[in-house]
Amino acid sequence: TLGGYADFMEKEISEQPEAIERLLKGRLGEKGILLDELRMSEKDLAAVDRIFIIACGTSYHVGLIARTLIQTWAHVPVVCEYASEFNYEQDVLITGHTLCLIITQSGETADTLTAARRMKGMGCKVFAVTNVLGSSAARESDGVLYVQAGPEVCVCSTKAYTAQMVACALFALRLAQANGHMDAAEVSGHYADLATLPDLIRTVLSRAWQDKQAATVFRRAHSALFLGRGVNSTTAYEGALKLKEISYLHAEAYPAGEMKHGPIALLEPGFPVVAIVPEDRVHDKTVSNIQEVIARGATCVAVATDGDESVASLCEHVLWIPPVEDELLVPIVAVVHLQVLARYVARSRGCDVDKPRNLAKSVTVE
Numbered sequence: 001t002l003g004g005y006a007d008f009m010e011k012e013i014s015e016q017p018e019a020i021e022r023l024l025k026g027r028l029g030e031k032g033i034l035l036d037e038l039r040m041s042e043k044d045l046a047a048v049d050r051i052f053i054i055a056c057g058t059s060y061h062v063g064l065i066a067r068t069l070i071q072t073w074a075h076v077p078v079v080c081e082y083a084s085e086f087n088y089e090q091d092v093l094i095t096g097h098t099l100c101l102i103i104t105q106s107g108e109t110a111d112t113l114t115a116a117r118r119m120k121g122m123g124c125k126v127f128a129v130t131n132v133l134g135s136s137a138a139r140e141s142d143g144v145l146y147v148q149a150g151p152e153v154c155v156c157s158t159k160a161y162t163a164q165m166v167a168c169a170l171f172a173l174r175l176a177q178a179n180g181h182m183d184a185a186e187v188s189g190h191y192a193d194l195a196t197l198p199d200l201i202r203t204v205l206s207r208a209w210q211d212k213q214a215a216t217v218f219r220r221a222h223s224a225l226f227l228g229r230g231v232n233s234t235t236a237y238e239g240a241l242k243l244k245e246i247s248y249l250h251a252e253a254y255p256a257g258e259m260k261h262g263p264i265a266l267l268e269p270g271f272p273v274v275a276i277v278p279e280d281r282v283h284d285k286t287v288s289n290i291q292e293v294i295a296r297g298a299t300c301v302a303v304a305t306d307g308d309e310s311v312a313s314l315c316e317h318v319l320w321i322p323p324v325e326d327e328l329l330v331p332i333v334a335v336v337h338l339q340v341l342a343r344y345v346a347r348s349r350g351c352d353v354d355k356p357r358n359l360a361k362s363v364t365v366e
C-alpha cells in the first residue's frame with residue numbers, strides 16, 4: 001500500500017536509505033566482507049581473471065558502475081554488455097576463470113536469462129544480483145545476492161538501482177579481498193564509506209523533496225541533454241532514462257567530453273542541460289563543458305557538491321549533494337536528485353509516474 005505517499009515512485013525513492021542499511025547489515029566480519037551467497041571457494045574466487053556483466057536498462061547502468069568498482073578495487077578486467085547485444089555476438093572471449101555477473105531487479109528479464117544460460121553453457125559460473133526471491137535468475141544461477149530492497153511496484157526502477165550498486169560494491173570488495181588487491185584494513189575502510197550512504201541519501205532526499213524549482217526549467221522543453229564524466233557519465237545515462245520513461249520528454253545523455261563531437265549542435269537558447277559535476281578529479285573539465293553550454297544560451301541545471309561556487313555562478317539551478325568521501329560512490333547519492341527531478345517533471349506534465357505507457361515491470365520476451 002501507499003501508506004501516505006502520492007505514488008509508488010515517491011514511496012520507493014524514499015525507501016532507499018533503509019534498503020541500503022538492510023543490505024549492508026552484517027556484511028563485515030572479522031575476515032572482511034561476508035558474501036557466502038557467492039558459493040565459490042576462496043581459491044576459485046582468487047583465480048577469477050575476467051568478468052562479464054550482463055544486464056538490461058537501469059540494471060545495465062548498475063553494471064557500468066560495477067565495472068569501475070571491480071576494476072579499480074579488485075584489478076580484474078570487466079566487460080559490461082547489454083544482454084540483447086551479448087546474446088547475438090559471435091565470439092565471446094572467455095577464459096577458464098571467467099565469471100558471469102547478471103544484474104536483474106525482477107530476475108525475469110528474458111534477454112538477461114538467455115545470456116546467463118549461454119555463459120553457463122560455455123562453462124562459466126553465473127552469479128546473480130537480484131531483488132526478487134526465488135526468481136528465475138536466482139534459481140538458475142550458481143550464486144545469488146538478494147539486494148533486499150523490498151518490492152518495487154513503480155515500473156521505473158529507483159531503489160533497486162541504488163541497492164544493486166551497493167550490492168556490486170560488496171562483490172567488488174569481496175573479490176579484492178580474495179585476490180589480495182586489498183588488505184583487511186582497506187576493505188573495512190571502503191565498507192565504512194558504504195555505510196555513510198544511507199545518511200547521505202537522507203540529506204539529499206530532504207533537499208530534493210523541497211525543491212520543485214529545477215523542474216520548471218523543463219516546462220516548455222521538447223528535449224534535454226544530460227552530461228557527466230567518469231562514473232557520473234552513468235549517472236547522466238540513468239537520469240536521462242528516468243526522465244524519458246516517465247515524462248515522455250526526449251532526453252539524451254553523453255559523457256561530457258563527447259559533447260563537442262556532435263550533441264553541441266543541439267544547443268540553443270533555453271535548451272535544458274543537466275550536468276552532474278561533483279567535487280572529483282574531473283570536476284574542472286566538466287565545469288568547462290558547462291561554460292560551453294552557457295555560451296550557447298542553454299540553461300544548465302547542475303548536480304554539485306555543497307559550496308561549489310564555480311558551478312553555482314554558472315547555472316540556473318543547482319541540486320546540492322553533501323561531500324562524499326569516495327568519489328566512486330557519488331553516483332549512488334547524486335542519482336537520487338535525478339529520480340526526484342524526473343518525478344516532478346512527469347507530474348507537472350500530467351503523467352502517471354507509476355505506470356508509464358508502453359512499459360512493463362519485467363520484460364519477459366526477447
Ligand code: F6R
Pocket residue numbers: 056057058059060103104105106107108109112155156157158241245361362363
Ligand atoms: C528502467 C527500468 C528498466 C529495467 C530493465 C531491466 O527504470 O526499470 O530499464 O531496469 O527492464 O529489468 P531487470 O532489472 O528486472 O532485469
